[in-house]
Amino acid sequence: MPAALRLPLIALTTTFALVLAAIAAPAQAADQAKLREYLEITGFDVALESIRLSADNAPAMLGIEADAFGSEWSRLVNEVFATDTMQLMAMDILGETLSDDLLTHAADFYASDLGQRLVAVENDSHMEEEDGLKTESGAAIMEGLRQIDSPRIALLERLTQATDADGASLRAIQEVQVRFLMAAAGAGVIELRMDEADLREAMRSQEDEMRQSIAANALTNAAYTYQAFSDGEVEAYAEALEDARMQKVYALMNAVQYEIMANRFEAVAARLPDMQPSTDL
Template identity: 50%
Template sequence: MTVLTQSAAVAMRPVRLILAILALTVAAFPARAVDRDRLQAFLEVTGFGVALDSIALSATDAPQMLGMQASDFGTEWRHAAEDVFDTEGMRETALVILEQTLSDELLTHAAAFYASPLGQRLVEVENDSHMTEDDAAKAERGEALIGEMVERGDQRIDVLRGLTTAVNGDDVAVRAVQEVQMRFLMAASHAGVLENELDEGALRALMRANEADLRVSLSKSALSGAAYTYRDISNDDLVAYLEALKEPQMQRVYELMNAVQYEIMASRFEVLAVRMATLNRGQDL
């Protein structure tokens, strides 16, 4: 399940915004709660569990977002990042939220598709892509594939673009990435990680000024990421996937999954910022 496109994590790599999204989501899905065992199975069959695990890979980008290097935080950096982005803890958080928000109807609908032969093949390639740590190589390969499609006028590129929009619209991705960045940077500022304190108003203004560039970057990265991820999936199967993703029930599932994943990412980055302030600085890794 490609919920948060990995490009968004790489681009970074809200309490107000994300909690507002979750509040609206809960109001929209007042159906009966789903039991924990079925939710556990849901994480596995849809691949959402692996998507959550992949959030940990984005921790490597935290120092760069502050204009620093991992070596600036000494020998404790790796352990701190692994501790904060604990995969079991992130999955538990997701389960707690899903218990309160995901209806039985929506779970059944999404699980039925992803449990199908096509669904499981898609989950397999998505999981592999999520956990690929060499982002540069993946981006290079994806961009090369897109270039080849453009040269031969392949309509596959339109299907890939439709997939990226269906799972995570540009406006939602841009706002969420901005808020995750904001929460991390402000937490780092308040914790004393940065030499100079940041002004939230000025930072938001800067983000608004750069929004067009971010939108283009996310769109381009999402498309190349999709080209890489689904490189061995046929056009017919991708069209079938796109049609499944367009269904109203699946759209609601993805709205919820995106909200959950963005909130977990944002909260973990906030915690990481506080931990970074406690690390011994200047030691060699």
């Protein structure tokens, strides 16, 4: 196996390592039963499951058509992005990093009536296939809000900023892409015309455009997902997310989600050389 693919179950990215450094080791880590319940109450279990949907973009990143593999591609995705595998990975990390106090704080909010209604729509949004309808609907909602200069826009902005207060999403997305491309190159699937340092520099040159795109997409998604909630409820959610304890929880959960995504994309790259184009009959 190429050296680029000899990775432990969790190979810490720079972003992930920084998050761990910023959050002190918990005095009392949460046990497995609490963690599994936490994943369900907060909807993080569904957020992890939705990572599988991102695999649709994997072949395009390598210049490969997923349809060329027929049912083999679906089988690969279902195996590599198995829900149980990703949840166990998440619990392994959270069990070492998420204190019982932070877990309880987040779980208490999401267990409330408002919290459970939020989780329900977030779960639906996570698992909704991106066929353009959600994006178009969200964009239409935002356009309508702008036309009347609605104060809801500011509330949605607070909401999206609170879930990514340190702007880690951009760095994490770049890390996922770099690790996937380097793993694919190491497996002989593609031949890169630049080394890792040049690849990272090329991505940095596009950061402003990517940052704007991420922010716009986050607003559009929030407008669509929370359209049935009142301004007061959206504001209450924003306030809950802005709490210092919830900020620590979200920084960790975001890091865990992106780390698992990168790890699973690397696993896909490792198995691509063994796949053959097929025709479904």
